[in-house]
Amino acid sequence: MGLRRLIPQRATAVVVTGILGAVGAAVLAPSAHASPIEYTSQCTNQTLPEMPIDPSQTKVDISVQPVKPTYRVGETITVEWKWLSYGIVPPNTPIVTKVEKDSTLPKGKIGLSGAQTREMDVEGERKNPETPLGEELIVTDMKGTVTLTEAGTVNLTPLQHSTWTLAFGYDSETRCLPTTPVPVGASITVEPGEVQLPVLQAPDGDVYSGSTIPLTGSRFTPSATPQVALCNADGSGCDASRFAMNTLAIDTRGNLSGTAMLYPFGIEDGPYVVRVSDGSKEATDTLSIKAFVPGERALTADRASGPVGTVVTLAGHDWTPNYELQISGVDADGNISDVPISVMTSPDGKFSVEYVVGAAEDVAIRAVAGFEDEGMTVPFRVTSGGALGQTLTGTITPGGLTMAQTGAGIDFGTTTLNGRTQTANAALNRVTVVDARGSDLGWQLTGTVSDLTSETGTIPAANVAWTPSCAAAEGSPSTVTSGSTGPIGSGATLCSVAPGTAGPTGGRFTAAAELALTVPAFAKPGSYTATLTLTLS
CATH class of the missing domain: 2.60.40 (Immunoglobulin-like)
Structure with missing residues (x-):
């Protein structure tokens, strides 16, 4: 945090x-x-x-x-x-x-x-x-x-x-x-004298920002370390940081091979020059870069039904290029029913990913690009695989009390001091608690937070408060109670489930909270960090 x-x-x-x-x-x-x-x-x-x-x-x-x-x-x-x-x-x-x-x-x-x-x-x-x-x-x-x-x-x-x-x-x-x-x-x-200059070959035609392009060449210094840069069309302004990474190598005969990945952002459309240097000689070739303009986006799945655990291959095109998508199952109310997985779109806005159906309540699989995106869904019906006239026997053993979170970083952003006390807001990464013990026991999820410190000062832990919001997934035997709004400090309850009196407890629960940091009017400027610890017992 x-x-x-x-x-x-x-x-x-x-x-x-x-x-x-x-x-x-x-x-x-x-x-x-x-x-x-x-x-x-x-x-x-x-x-x-x-x-x-x-x-x-x-x-x-x-x-x-x-x-x-x-x-x-x-x-x-x-x-x-x-x-x-x-x-x-x-x-x-x-x-x-x-x-x-x-x-x-x-x-x-x-x-x-x-x-x-x-x-x-x-x-x-x-x-x-x-x-x-x-x-x-x-x-x-x-x-x-x-x-x-x-x-x-x-x-x-x-x-x-x-x-x-x-x-x-x-x-x-x-x-x-x-x-x-x-x-x-x-x-x-x-x-005057004789010189054999290196030769470089870059792709013909337009390439997209973020693309990984092949580069080949010859007559370089054998076994030298190549350095690649992207220059303006007139050869000026060469900048190695316009490539995010590369696998280029020069062999013992001076031949260049490998790929270089263009940086996904900040490169305008137009003609450029690729320059590869071996420390003493260099070669160039032209390259045309064009941003991908998405059309009507699409989402497809290779199957529409199956039992829990089914592997579904999702594919999409015309999505925002070089962007991280979140893939998850959703129930009939549109609620996420399992921890999402992530996939990056390609420079031309495509993606393909395998998703494992994880909940019986799933009615669709959704892909979302960012918090403000409603996303797209494809229907999926969870089936039991049919009914057979067989006698079933088996042993059920207790599971555990576990939790998982969608992320580990919380960012309160940047606050500009103005001589008055201010509040910086953030959200707790969503926590999923699963109680599969098959007992009548309850549980409690609590949090503690340390002081926020920087090289220049300290903001007390008491300045961090939360407003908990907890919910039980459909089908959970137990109900969950959200903790009280207030400072986290050395110990505060995020949510809890009481022991059962008329039946077993358990279920799947989500825990969230809105966080508020009170920034003192005359805090020392700096980059502050603290640790928020969640304990399930």
Whole structure:
């Protein structure tokens, strides 16, 4: 159970973002052979772009290894971005008091112009000293490799740089772009030579966001580790995070094979370029991405009747793509009769899943996409399989008293402090209690909650209250009583069943509750967590 973050109204500037925005720059002396360049950068935090960050001076030295008078087409060079100035952690940064040690990773892009035109990536290490507010944040220099493909003069010019900082479990990017002309950082002379560039093949035709696409290629560096990125149609803006995962590999002969899964969200329709690099050489191919537009959705089942335990294959098409559906049996009143199962739709809105009928009261099987969706159902009739004239014998042994819940996380959302006591609401994950003991015993389901704590403060457990709501499923021998509304604290009853006096007890019961967290007017901002423990006895 957690409250994501308490954010003061005048402190929305950082939390886990923007703590690397420079308010000034500490300039370092260049090395004896350096030819430093200097320009003005404007940094913007990508999570909170409205947060103000003052422009700052960027001073760097771009160098090429190995050092030699001329190079040849086909050579692979290492380009180094050496910092000659460092940003200052803004002294008025709220929430945090320092940048943690080894929390910041620098990344950059360098443009090649002249005889050879392209962008290349450079990257450093996530290594930095612990840095208080107002002090220099010293990050590592950055390096990258590129294969020379054209003869003539090749110029190397910084295009942008970013810092990725881990704070509160979140990796936040602050991206810095030049606002003044950037001088060429280094120029090299490339003589003619022979080069065999890698070749990449991506799918032809349109593919959907979230699709897993095959990629093949040849002439890569044997046994190298491939890195894949999706670029804009003109080759700019290459971003590895546009792929959610990949299985790409390069064999001992330099052949590339495997698949890459496009990120399901945030990629607009249009033409793109897929880029695969082996650390020294790269290849590209075009890719057209198009979002799937669902038509009239459908739900089908491979059978319409059977006894409890029947396995039904459900299939659907034209549902929301890349979305989690909940599948469950429902009774004649439309109530869920068993714990739902989940299935993800494909990038083209299809799904297929096996569902095991779990309750005799089922009259239909329902698929639901989200809380506001009424879903679709297919009818299903639970049968006994027919009647035979046989004498039945058997032994019934007692079952147990068990419970299950539909989830383990409760989120009170984000509350913005305003100087007054506020209430944050959430819902308890539904709990199903099954009493199959075949006795006259009762039971009680109780809850306790710990204090909500964060790195900055504590909210007492007494501030968490609930309004229980419990019900017995149709056919249950016992009735269930909901607990009282009030604080949970060190012990409160969610629901209970009294011992039987005129017959056996037992049945299937659902327990739910509306939760309310009283947020103090002047709570310490932070991400709060607590543990709600349910005990069945």
